[in-house]
Amino acid sequence: MPNSQNKITAALIIIGNEILSGRTKDANLNYIASQLIRLGIDLYEVRVVRDQESQIIKAINELRESHNYVFTTGGIGPTHDDITCESVSKALGRRYILNADAHAILKDYYDGSDKELNEARLRMAYIPEGAKLIENPISKAPGFIVDNVIVMAGIPAVMQAMFQGVAPLLETGNRIFSKSLSVMAGEGDIAKSLGELQTKWKLVEIGSYPFVKNNNYGTTLVLRTSDLKTLNSAFEDLKAFISPLDVIFEINDDE
């Protein structure tokens, strides 16, 4: 459940026609998911939407009500299809205005380059009124955080730099610990015992992920919970029923 005690949840909106047309492979979801879990923030849902105002506004408004944070990637550049900042302004009922600090950052950057801070580039300093900037050490045009919405670039290197800038500002939740093992047995061979394990350890999230290795089916089993003692006990139970079955070839104490 989102927003229960000590539980911090987030959603991610990936904005861009190029992902939905298959032209570009998204590279941001996995990075953000991996980072959030280290912060004890539970990524609850991801939506990939078009560069279309109504769709962006709908996603923002549905998700910001239910989660502590909504991250967005993409659509903050200078071209006509970059409509994230204006759409976020509308979703939040805030004015879409020239931010003086963002303006100063861009002016400083372009004054020192052979490029011009023209009207198109100046658009990148227009953001929702009241937003706090997120530094962009790479290409300068900043991201921002406004209410619980965090707006970042789509280019992975820029997004990652922005994420590292905003991470210290986020409220963090209970750290989630996990342990996993892989076994050369099909999911169907262990499903019953695994279901019983899940029934016994209700507070542990038990995931089962099949794979194929040397033409044989194997299964990776992942236990996740915020309580380390519970995790260790449940993992001992898991090993106890798995070990007679087949070769365990890997045990990971995940971060």
Next chain:
Amino acid sequence: MPNSQNKITAALIIIGNEILSGRTKDANLNYIASQLIRLGIDLYEVRVVRDQESQIIKAINELRESHNYVFTTGGIGPTHDDITCESVSKALGRRYILNADAHAILKDYYDGSDKELNEARLRMAYIPEGAKLIENPISKAPGFIVDNVIVMAGIPAVMQAMFQGVAPLLETGNRIFSKSLSVMAGEGDIAKSLGELQTKWKLVEIGSYPFVKNNNYGTTLVLRTSDLKTLNSAFEDLKAFISPLDVIFEINDDE
């Protein structure tokens, strides 16, 4: 807009905690997006959700109303966390029952193997009443199509085989054609002219995607539309304003 004349739209729901925790990188979105565009089916939205009944049902019911097709991947195996089939049944108000054909497929497969069709594996033959099976040539447990919902496996090789099985059954829309070029100029240098091009060619979707090459900024420009003549005319306009600016290093007639 979804469902306007000759426009076939789809949504995709990727089901699995392992994607949202960052443990697994999704490999299905890009494949499905690329395949759908060849069929003239417009992928409109993607959601990544947990192995959680309420979240799956909500996503199914919101998206099936708005789109011709809703695809799902993941959660159709034999373990306790595989709850897609039951959740889809509930979303559609259909009984969740043992499908005789799916049962026969699994019985035939496991009779000829050293594995047992136990209770857990038999769960893979439980699907919504009235569903039509999608063959799984790899690991046999079938996917299915019911109403406008198409349920597929999460393992990429299995999902791809299922997709190829279901593709001939889909209603196809107007084929989308695209052309692209890349130019060693920043988005900000071409944004104004590009915006004017978009205003002139309203039926062409014009996308602008920045990249970095040898420490210089470049931009890939993509034109997409279902009318080939319009595409060619708009592309000539694009080249006319781009060519004086900088070196065009790639022109693609995309499929």
